[in-house]
Amino acid sequence: MRILLVGAGGVGNAIAKIAARRTFFDAMVVSDYDLGRAEAVLAWITDRHGAEVAGRFSAARIDASDADSVAELARASRATHVMNAVEPKFVPSVFAGAQAAGADYLDMAMSLSEPHPDAPHSKAGVKLGDLQFAAAHEWEASGRLALVGMGVEPGLSDVFARYAADHLFDEIDELGTRDGANLVVRDEDGNEIFAPSFSIWTTIEECLNPPVVWEEGRGWFTTEPFSEPEIFDFPAGIGPVECVNVEHEEVLLMPRWLSAKRVTFKYGLGEEFISVLKTLHRLHLDAVAPIRVRSAGGPVEVAPRDVVAAALPDPATIGPRMTGKTCAGLWATGTGKDGARREVYLYHVSDNEETMRDYDSQCVVWQTALNPVIALELLATGVWQGSGVRGPESFDAAPYLELMARAEADGGYGQAWGLEDRTRATAAS
C-alpha cells in the first residue's frame, strides 16, 4: 500500500504520526499547500522514531482545490490510496483527483450540502455526500473503493452502528450519534479562553446548516438549527452535556446499509458554544461569500467566516493549553437479541493528556486521525475489501473494534472502547 496523504493540518499531521508506529504500508507522501507543514511532520517522525521509520515518508506540495494537482501527485507517487485530510470544501477536487489517478480514496467528511431552496428547515436539498454517491457506479465499474466518512464521527460512530446492528439488536429504533467533551483551554495566565478544538470553519458549517434527520417511511428531512436539545450523560467523568441536532454524515450513511426507525446526530456543543454560533450567524459573520472591507492597502474582499477562523487560535496549536477528554459514540435503542427492550451507548474516549504526551497532538484531532489509519490497515491486510462509494458501516465492524482495542504490544492500537448498557437506567427513569 502506498498512501498519498492530502493535508498536513491538525488531523493530517496526526494521521502521519499514528501511521509511523504501524508497518502495514510501504510509503506515505505527506502533502500540503504549505510544504513547511508537511516537512514539520517528517521532522517530528524522524526525531521520535529515527531515520529508518521516517524513510517511508516524504513531503510534497499539493493544491487540494485542483483535481489535476491531486491526480498528478497521486500518479507521481504511485499512490494506491489517497487519504483526504483537508477541509470538506475540497472534497470534490480530491475525490475527482483520486479517481482520475485510479487510486482508492478515503475521507473523514463528505462533500458539502446545499439547503433546499424553498424549505431549508424542513426538506433536504443537496445532501452531504450526494456528489460522491452520484459517482458510485463509476467507482464500482472501475473496481476502485471510495471509503467516505472514515474519521471518528463519521467513521467510528458508523462502525459502532454496524456492530450494534450485527451483535446487539434484533430491531433498532434509533441510531443516535452523540458527541460530548469536557475540554477547557486556558491562556498563559490560567484564564479559560474560547478556543474550539476543531476547525471553526467546519464547525460553523455543520452547526448552522439545517440539521438532517432520517426516519423510516419519511426518509431524510431537515429541521431548524440546534433543534431537539437534550441532556446526554457522557461517560469517563465528562457528565451531562446539552446536545442538539447537527447536520452530520452519519445520518446520510447509516440508513444506506443499516435498518433503523430513526437516525440522528447530536453534538454536545454546550450552552456557551451554541450562543456563540447563534451570534456569529445573527451578525452575518458565518458567511462564506466575500464582503468588501477597508484595509490599510485599500478595500479587500474577505469571507467573514475566514476572518473568524483567523482570529481564533489554530486548533492544532491549543493542545498544550488544553485539559480534559472528548467522547465519541453511538447511542442505540431497540429490541435486543433476547427480544427485550435494550438501550446502549458504544463509545471511545480520547484524553488530551495522553495524546499530547504520545503524539504532540490534541485529543479531538488525534481521535479523528486514529480511525482512518485503522481502516487503511484493514484494507492493506485484506480484512476489509470492496469497491464503489461506501460508508464504514458497509464493512464488518468486529475486526475493526478488535484491532483498535488490542494492546499495542500484541499488534493492535491499544485503544479501548466502551459499551454502556443503559437499559436498566431508562426503565427506572
Added chain:
Amino acid sequence: MRILLVGAGGVGNAIAKIAARRTFFDAMVVSDYDLGRAEAVLAWITDRHGAEVAGRFSAARIDASDADSVAELARASRATHVMNAVEPKFVPSVFAGAQAAGADYLDMAMSLSEPHPDAPHSKAGVKLGDLQFAAAHEWEASGRLALVGMGVEPGLSDVFARYAADHLFDEIDELGTRDGANLVVRDEDGNEIFAPSFSIWTTIEECLNPPVVWEEGRGWFTTEPFSEPEIFDFPAGIGPVECVNVEHEEVLLMPRWLSAKRVTFKYGLGEEFISVLKTLHRLHLDAVAPIRVRSAGGPVEVAPRDVVAAALPDPATIGPRMTGKTCAGLWATGTGKDGARREVYLYHVSDNEETMRDYDSQCVVWQTALNPVIALELLATGVWQGSGVRGPESFDAAPYLELMARAEADGGYGQAWGLEDRTRATAAS
C-alpha cells in the same frame, strides 16, 4: 460663519440637512473621503429646499486621517469653523488640521483612550480627550475655540448637567448620563434583525474599553466592562432598560466645570447587545490590529472590527426598517434649591418616524446631529463665546435649551425637552 463639515456619513449627512433649515451661517462645505456621499447630501438639500438654499452648500473630498488634507481644505474654503463628523479615531488629525488652519473646531466624540498598562480595570490610563486637553493652552493663546463633545451624548447631556447645576441643585451627589431606546429593526419579511443604530466600531470602542467613573476625592478610575448594571426607567413609553457603565466623554468633561460627588455614564444596551459584545470580545473580533486572512487573491491584512462593521447593515441605511424612540438624558441627584433632597431626569426623545419623515435620517443619528447645529448657531450669534478647549457644560445652558425647545415658526428648533422630577418616587421606594 463658514463651516467645513468633515464627514458625510450618517451624522454628517444629518448635520447638513438640519443646517439647511437654518440661516445663521454663510457657507458649509460638506466633505468626505467618498465624494459621492457629500454630493448625495447636496442633492437631497436641492431636492427638498431648492437651489437657493443648496447654494450655500458645496461638496469636497477630504482625507480625515491626514491633518494636512484637513488644513488645506479648511483654508481653501475659508472655514471659520471645522465641524468634525467622522469616527473618533480621526479626532487627532481633524483637530490638528483645524488648529493649523486657524479655525474654530467642534466635535461629538473626543480623542480615544488607552487602558492603563498595569491596572486597566481600576486605574485610568490615557483618558478620552487627553490629547485635546493637552493642547488647551495653545488654543487659548491663539484665541480659538475647540468645543469638544458637542453631540447628544456627550453634548446635550452636558448642557443638561450645567442646567441642573445652575437652576435645580445647591449641591449635586451624582451626575449620571442615562441613555436608552426601544428601537427595533426588521428585514423585508418583518423579522427582527441585529442592526445597531450607531457605528458598531464606536460602540465596540466605548463598550469594551474599561468604563471610567469620577468621584470626588478619588478622581477618575475605571472598572470592568459592563459594571454596575441597573434598570433605568425611561420616559416616552420606552420603559425599563438594563443600563451598564460605559466609557463616555461626559465623565471626563463634567468634573472639569461642574461640582458633583460622582459622575457616571450608563448605556441602556440591553441584555442581547451586551451578550453580542462579550462574544465579539471573546472571539477577538473586536480587535483593531490587522490579522492575516486568506482571500481569493491571496492573504490580506484586515482588522476584525472592520469586518464586523462591514458585515452589518450600515446604520445610516436602516432608518426605513426601524421603529421606536431613543432617549438621551441626565439623571441628577442631590440637594435642591429648597434644601431638600431632589432627583430629576432631564431628557430629549427622538422618534424615528418623525426624523425619517422630515429628514430621511434615522433617529439616533439625527439626535446626535441636532446638537452641534444648535451650538454652531449660538456661536454664530455670539450667545456662546469663548476660547480654549471647552466642553458644552462650560457655556450657559439656558439659551441653548430655550433655542432648542422654541417652535420652528418662532425661529427655534421645535425640539421639546423634558424634566421629570423623580424625588417622590425615590422616597417611596
